[in-house]
Amino acid sequence: MSFSEEILSWYDANKRDLPWRGERDPYRIWLSEIMLQQTQTETVKGYYARFLARFPTVADLAAAEEAQVLKLWEGLGYYSRARNLHAAARKVAHECGGVFPTDAAGLRALPGVGPYAANAIASIAYGEPVPALDGNQARVLGRVLAWEPELKTPFDLLKPAQSLISKDRPGDYNQALMDLGATLCLPKAPRCGLCPVAERCRAFREDAALDFPRKPAPVAKKEQDWTVLLMTCGDKLLVRRRPKGLLGGLYEFCAVEGWHDTEAVIAILEDMGFKNPVILEALPDARHVFTHLVWRMRGLRAACDAFPDAYTAVTPEQLDPLPFPSALRTYRGLVTRKQS
Numbered sequence: 457m458s459f460s461e462e463i464l465s466w467y468d469a470n471k472r473d474l475p476w477r478g479e480r481d482p483y484r485i486w487l488s489e490i491m492l493q494q495t496q497t498e499t500v501k502g503y504y505a506r507f508l509a510r511f512p513t514v515a516d517l518a519a520a521e522e523a524q525v526l527k528l529w530e531g532l533g534y535y536s537r538a539r540n541l542h543a544a545a546r547k548v549a550h551e552c553g554g555v556f557p558t559d560a561a562g563l564r565a566l567p568g569v570g571p572y573a574a575n576a577i578a579s580i581a582y583g584e585p586v587p588a589l590d591g592n593q594a595r596v597l598g599r600v601l602a603w604e605p606e607l608k609t610p611f612d613l614l615k616p617a618q619s620l621i622s623k624d625r626p627g628d629y630n631q632a633l634m635d636l637g638a639t640l641c642l643p644k645a646p647r648c649g650l651c652p653v654a655e656r657c658r659a660f661r662e663d664a665a666l667d668f669p670r671k672p673a674p675v676a677k678k679e680q681d682w683t684v685l686l687m688t689c690g691d692k693l694l695v696r697r698r699p700k701g702l703l704g705g706l707y708e709f710c711a712v713e714g715w716h717d718t719e720a721v722i723a724i725l726e727d728m729g730f731k732n733p734v735i736l737e738a739l740p741d742a743r744h745v746f747t748h749l750v751w752r753m754r755g756l757r758a759a760c761d762a763f764p765d766a767y768t769a770v771t772p773e774q775l776d777p778l779p780f781p782s783a784l785r786t787y788r789g790l791v792t793r794k795q796s
């Protein structure tokens with residue numbers, strides 16, 4: 457048997473039971489692939505079901521407001537995925553007659569669809585023999601081939617991956633490698649004894665599975681300090697919609713960069729346009745780790761008599777439907793508890 461036949465035969469007997477398995481509708485495959493980027497499969501299942509219940513077709517998603525999409529995405533993180541999802545749905549609905557592009561090259565023209573997602577969708581929905589090289593597939597292939605060059609991206613393995621892919625069942629083959637990487641060829645503890653390709657795996661034969669794939673040294677994450685303020689004006693809380701960029705389009709509380717003593721915070725707030733700001737109490741610290749960045753947050757409860765235009769004063773009921781990033785969940789939780 458060839459490599460792809462061994463992989464497929466293992467897949468037929470061992471594939472994971474996932475809600476998007478067996479799906480041929482490019483809308484549903486696209487949705488699952490975008491959600492699965494950077495997110496655990498178990499977490500995605502619930503979001504996938506809720507999204508499809510609310511937006512059963514690409515036309516339904518295209519017709520939604522961006523804030524509705526972000527609200528439904530709340531907690532999944534990497535919100536640019538949700539903004540791109542919405543923009544891509546609009547593109548399909550308005551520029552492609554409601555029909556998804558039918559090959560990987562066409563799919564890549566959609567916002568947020570990179571080479572991995574394009575190849576995954578094209579192979580699963582249309583049977584195009586293109587490898588869906590994500591971290592899982594790269595780990596399996598990097599080990600099977602004992603690939604010596606450093607992998608800067610999984611697509612560094614494109615050439616060998618292209619030569620190994622099944623031409624008959626490329627979609628199943630790609631999903632088989634995803635499953636193998638997720639269940640057996642694990643990053644820190646590969647279960648080589650159960651692996652269908654152990655005999656042809658060079659890293660296993662050399663007892664060096666953990667040495668592959670070769671990766672560049674990790675870059676240290678940048679740390680940013682913030683003072684987050686649950687600032688009220690009268691009996692309403694002040695929130696602001698974040699501009700484009702990190703967490704763009706989501707809502708946040710008043711925040712001051714850096715950690716400062718009370719007097720300095722008040723002076724900064726006055727400079728920002730808050731009138732008569734006062735600090736009421738200290739709130740817990742929080743920390744959130746992004747891909748390349750860490751936020752270290754100190755919280756304060758505060759009040760003011762007037763506020764700058766960028767902010768909106770909301771009641772707890774009005775706060776509820778607004779999309780907030782998980783990075784602020786500590787402070788968002790304090791609002792709910794305080795006012796319930």
Ligand code: SF4
Pocket residue numbers: 596599600640641642646647648651652653654655657659660665
């Ligand atoms: S033998 Fe081990 S290292 Fe090689 S592909 Fe299988 S699980 Fe991964």
